Amino acid sequence: MIAELLTNTALPIILVGAMVGIASSAVGTFLVLRGNSMLTDAISHSIVFGIVIVWLLTKQQSGLVQLVGAALAGLLTVFLTEALANTKRVKQDAAIGLVFPALFSIGVLLLNVYAHDIHIDTHTVLLGEIGFVWLDTIDLFGLPIPQALVSMSIMTLLNYAFIGLFYKELKLATFDPALAKTFGFMPTILFYVMLMLTSSTAVAAFDAVGAVLFIAFAIVPASAAYLLTDRLWMMFIIGALISIAASLSGYYLAVYLNVSIGGMMAVMTGVFLILAFLAGPRYGVITQYMKRRRAREAPVEPPF
Amino acid sequence: MQWLDLLSDYTFQNVVIGASLLGLISGPLGCFAVLRRQSLLGDAISHAALPGVCLSFIITGSRDISGVIIGSLVTGSLAALTMLLLTRKSRLKTDAALGICLSIFFAIGIVLLTYIQSTNNASQGGLEAFLFGQAAATLRSDLWIMGGITLVTLTLLAVFWKQAKLVTFDTQYARTLGMPTTAIEAVLTCMVALAVVVGLQMVGVILMAAMIVAPAAAARQWSRHLGGMLVIAAGIGIVSGVSGATISTLSRGLATGPLVVLSATTIVLISLALAPGRGLLWGTIKHYRQKEALQKQQLLYALYKHPLASKHYRATFGARWVLGKLKRQGYLVRSTDGGSGWRLTSRGEKAAKQVVATFEEVAT
Numbered sequence: 263m264i265a266e267l268l269t270n271t272a273l274p275i276i277l278v279g280a281m282v283g284i285a286s287s288a289v290g291t292f293l294v295l296r297g298n299s300m301l302t303d304a305i306s307h308s309i310v311f312g313i314v315i316v317w318l319l320t321k322q323q324s325g326l327v328q329l330v331g332a333a334l335a336g337l338l339t340v341f342l343t344e345a346l347a348n349t350k351r352v353k354q355d356a357a358i359g360l361v362f363p364a365l366f367s368i369g370v371l372l373l374n375v376y377a378h379d380i381h382i383d384t385h386t387v388l389l390g391e392i393g394f395v396w397l398d399t400i401d402l403f404g405l406p407i408p409q410a411l412v413s414m415s416i417m418t419l420l421n422y423a424f425i426g427l428f429y430k431e432l433k434l435a436t437f438d439p440a441l442a443k444t445f446g447f448m449p450t451i452l453f454y455v456m457l458m459l460t461s462s463t464a465v466a467a468f469d470a471v472g473a474v475l476f477i478a479f480a481i482v483p484a485s486a487a488y489l490l491t492d493r494l495w496m497m498f499i500i501g502a503l504i505s506i507a508a509s510l511s512g513y514y515l516a517v518y519l520n521v522s523i524g525g526m527m528a529v530m531t532g533v534f535l536i537l538a539f540l541a542g543p544r545y546g547v548i549t550q551y552m553k554r555r556r557a558r559e560a561p562v563e564p565p566f
Numbered sequence: 567m568q569w570l571d572l573l574s575d576y577t578f579q580n581v582v583i584g585a586s587l588l589g590l591i592s593g594p595l596g597c598f599a600v601l602r603r604q605s606l607l608g609d610a611i612s613h614a615a616l617p618g619v620c621l622s623f624i625i626t627g628s629r630d631i632s633g634v635i636i637g638s639l640v641t642g643s644l645a646a647l648t649m650l651l652l653t654r655k656s657r658l659k660t661d662a663a664l665g666i667c668l669s670i671f672f673a674i675g676i677v678l679l680t681y682i683q684s685t686n687n688a689s690q691g692g693l694e695a696f697l698f699g700q701a702a703a704t705l706r707s708d709l710w711i712m713g714g715i716t717l718v719t720l721t722l723l724a725v726f727w728k729q730a731k732l733v734t735f736d737t738q739y740a741r742t743l744g745m746p747t748t749a750i751e752a753v754l755t756c757m758v759a760l761a762v763v764v765g766l767q768m769v770g771v772i773l774m775a776a777m778i779v780a781p782a783a784a785a786r787q788w789s790r791h792l793g794g795m796l797v798i799a800a801g802i803g804i805v806s807g808v809s810g811a812t813i814s815t816l817s818r819g820l821a822t823g824p825l826v827v828l829s830a831t832t833i834v835l836i837s838l839a840l841a842p843g844r845g846l847l848w849g850t851i852k853h854y855r856q857k858e859a860l861q862k863q864q865l866l867y868a869l870y871k872h873p874l875a876s877k878h879y880r881a882t883f884g885a886r887w888v889l890g891k892l893k894r895q896g897y898l899v900r901s902t903d904g905g906s907g908w909r910l911t912s913r914g915e916k917a918a919k920q921v922v923a924t925f926e927e928v929a930t
Binding site: 294297298299300302303307346349351352353355356358359360362363364366367368370371374375474475477478480481482485488489516519520521522524525526528529531532535539545547 | 600603604606608655656657658672673674675678680772775778780782783819820824827
């Protein structure tokens, strides 16, 4: 029965979409809280550079070497950004805007030069094709499991294993880096490991959703969760739930309208964000408005 | 002769003029974005232009440039305003709001694009051009439109110069003066969308971020005044545009957009290193000069105060370097008794006395 379900095309696609969301919103939560969300943008673009460089060095177009290479390119972006910002001559956001287009440009130019030898489709790298994940399967326990599902599950496990192991340290490093440093928690190293996981997740998510939509999956559910709760662990749960809901609704809407599945899933995360923005129980715009009106109408008690 | 051929080449002329116009508009507008810590706004707005391009295609049914411009202007501005709304009305920070607008608008664009592909037989080439630009396909008529947008934008900036300046540097003061700060901020933010529209044709969506940030970041190193910074940024924008376009044409096969961006990045690196006053190189040189001066004083002090030190001829590499320098400047000579160690000359004696006096004054 399970085999039947997996040969059905809908389930693998929805599962992959949900797993991309769960894995990337886990790391996205910390980036949103730290105010580094745009690093996902930088990382996901410079990975093109990493892919080309690894190809030039090893002539491998896929596999583990590519994964590691692309992840290192993501880290290089962050490292260069921090180095530029540390000169105190440019602000951090400007540094991001300087580094990733430069790396991306070098990547594109190298592709221009070696265009006839290499078949990296920039189109796929940037957009992905989640609709075809069920075509690429590997046999696990006698079942044809989509490769993307396996890689995304591994990334989800890795991300949550890291977060679970260092939950206390990460929490303190996110909300009070100075105190975390005095306790010897090494917030900088934690941050770099987190970014390493972010780039690996981005690479794993590429085949399915591409570079730009990865940003949506990493940032938007986490931001929506941030608008709904004050508890860190609740943010992960809400982020995961929004990812699953967006994946489900996005898939069926996309099939109904005959449009891009990955795109529609990302749009649905945006819809959930708007809902949280408007109707959040505490910070929602409507709630705030009601609260203010009630306060205005309530009779003011004299202080004494 | 080759250069003359190049200059009279129709495509080359178009590309160079287009790239210069892009530099002229993105430099000054980028200054405001960078100073207001919205450097990545250009990135978000350029991604958000995709749904506009698709919508204009759905409505007009053609890839007419004016439709594309209006469409991308509308959705780009909408994304910018959504970003402002999210940061104002919720507790999301600018970076998260930018990331949200960028990715969601782009996702809507992808959905619309696939919708177009499923309803009629539009080729996918449109998206490639949108992502990476197609500088070589620039027409004379496009240039007139791009020039018009540039002119309008720069005029707007000149008219609202005082307001824009005040809102950029001290929003709260501007508000107390009764200026409509929110409206001015919204206009400044949406004007970046104008620059993006010009840049889409030349460098494409992804590299537009650099065209906003790089000229402004470089210009900031050379000037402490907003006016000067704007002019320099425009100049840097034009230079990188022209050099990128020229290299691209000469090399045949290398894309224009990445070359323009890399030229701009090179100028940023040079500016960071060499700009007068702020340059990292000058800072490093100054640091080493001061370090050396201090070491000289310390050596003179030691030789004057501690006679044992003069017998001590084994020195570390750094100390030996400074000793050699002092000798060449006539403060020290090799002591003659025994052939090892150092001795102060009369000039050195005088300098050392001064150093000792300052050191002891500091100590007490």
